[in-house]
Every structure is written in C-alpha cells, then in structure tokens.
Amino acid sequence: MSLFGKQKDEREGASGAPPAAPTEQPPRAAWEPQRPVHSDRVHAKGGEHVATIGKSIAIKGDLTGKEDLVIEGTVEGRVDLPDAQLTVGANGTIQAEIHAKSVVVIGKVTGNVHGSERIEIQSTGVVKGDVVAPRLVVAEGAVLNGAIQMGGKESASAARPTPGPTPGAEVRKVG
Numbered sequence: 001m002s003l004f005g006k007q008k009d010e011r012e013g014a015s016g017a018p019p020a021a022p023t024e025q026p027p028r029a030a031w032e033p034q035r036p037v038h039s040d041r042v043h044a045k046g047g048e049h050v051a052t053i054g055k056s057i058a059i060k061g062d063l064t065g066k067e068d069l070v071i072e073g074t075v076e077g078r079v080d081l082p083d084a085q086l087t088v089g090a091n092g093t094i095q096a097e098i099h100a101k102s103v104v105v106i107g108k109v110t111g112n113v114h115g116s117e118r119i120e121i122q123s124t125g126v127v128k129g130d131v132v133a134p135r136l137v138v139a140e141g142a143v144l145n146g147a148i149q150m151g152g153k154e155s156a157s158a159a160r161p162t163p164g165p166t167p168g169a170e171v172r173k174v175g
Contacts, residue, residue, distance in 0.1 A: 055091040063096075071107075082116070090124060103133075105142075112146070 050068040053059065057073035064080045071079075072089040079086060081100040088094055092107035103115045105125035113119055115133035123141035130146040138144055 050087075053092075055089075088125070 050070050051065070052070045053073045053075070055072040059073070059075045059077070061077045062080065063069075063075060063077065066081070066083055068085045068087070069081060070087045070089050071092040071094060073091070074093045076095045079094065079096050079098045079100065083101055085102040085104065086098060086100040087104040088107045088109055090106045094108070095110045097111050098109065098113045100115060102117050103113055103119045105113070105119070105121045105127055107124070108126045108128075110128045112129045113127060113131045113133075115131075115135075117133070118135040118137065119131050119133040120137040121127055121139060121142040121144055123139040125139070126143040128143075128145045130149065131144065132149045134150060136148060136150060
C-alpha cells in the first residue's frame with residue numbers, strides 16, 4: 001500500500017503501466033487566438049477577423065490596405081481602403097481624407113469621406129466634412145456638417161446640379 005492509501009495496482013492499472021495522460025488538444029496555428037473570441041469583437045463577412053487599431057494607438061500619415069479595418073484610436077492623414085470597409089469605432093477620432101468601399105462612422109471624423117458603395121453614420125457618429133457615396137444612411141442623432149453628393153460614379157465625377165433626387169440614390173433616416 002502506498003502513502004496515499006491506494007495499492008500500486010489501483011494507481012497503475014492491471015498492466016503495471018502508469019495511467020494514460022489526459023488527451024491533449026491539437027496545437028494551435030500561430031494565427032489562431034489564444035483566448036476565446038469575445039462577442040463584442042467585430043467580424044467581417046464569413047466570420048473572419050477585422051484588423052483593429054486600438055484606442056491607445058495614434059497614427060499620423062497615410063493608411064492603406066485591402067482588408068476591413070476598425071479604428072478605435074486616432075488617425076491623422078489619409079485613409080485609403082478601396083476594396084474594404086472602414087469602421088470608425090466609438091472611441092475613434094479621425095482627421096483625414098477617407099476613401100473606402102464602405103464606411104461606418106460611430107465615432108468622430110473630420111475630413112471628406114468617399115464611399116464607393118455606401119456610407120453609414122450611426123446615432124453617435126459625427127462627420128465634419130463632405131460625403132460622397134451612392135448610398136447614405138444617417139441615423140437619428142447623428143451629426144453631419146458638410147455637403148452630400150450621391151448617385152452613381154458618373155454623377156460623382158460630372159458634378160452637375162440636378163433638379164430633385166438623383167435617380168438610383170437612396171437616403172434613409174434610421175430611428
């Protein structure tokens with residue numbers, strides 16, 4: 001009998017071999033998160049992660065890329081994401097010219113915003129500058145101080161005044 005009150009054969013099994021080690025999980029790839037993904041984390045279509053600039057990060061200069069981006073920090077300069085969505089988070093402050101496929105403003109933007117597909121300004125969003133996009137969504141409570149130019153790409157480049165709403169343009173007030 002051992003010091004712990006069990007006989008040797010109970011601890012080691014009938015074969016005399018030590019008990020099997022608990023099954024190990026397969027090793028993680030370097031890019032996989034080491035902790036569970038939180039529900040407040042922003043995801044792109046298909047469940048992929050979005051690049052994030054945290055609230056303690058400040059960038060001065062040009063920012064370019066091909067993947068969706070969330071900015072919670074401060075950016076001064078130019079943001080160019082022609083094939084991706086830019087989200088200005090609640091803590092985000094941008095003083096820049098923005099060009100992106102889609103732009104969602106939850107925080108503050110000072111500068112012109114160009115969206116090749118759409119621009120959305122949520123209820124806490126503030127935009128001080130001109131917006132150019134074929135579709136614009138402005139939630140109740142949002143602030144937009146600047147000119148609005150909507151319509152297809154041809155109307156954005158022609159810059160001609162048109163009586164009444166531009167055909168195909170969509171303005172929705174949410175809330």
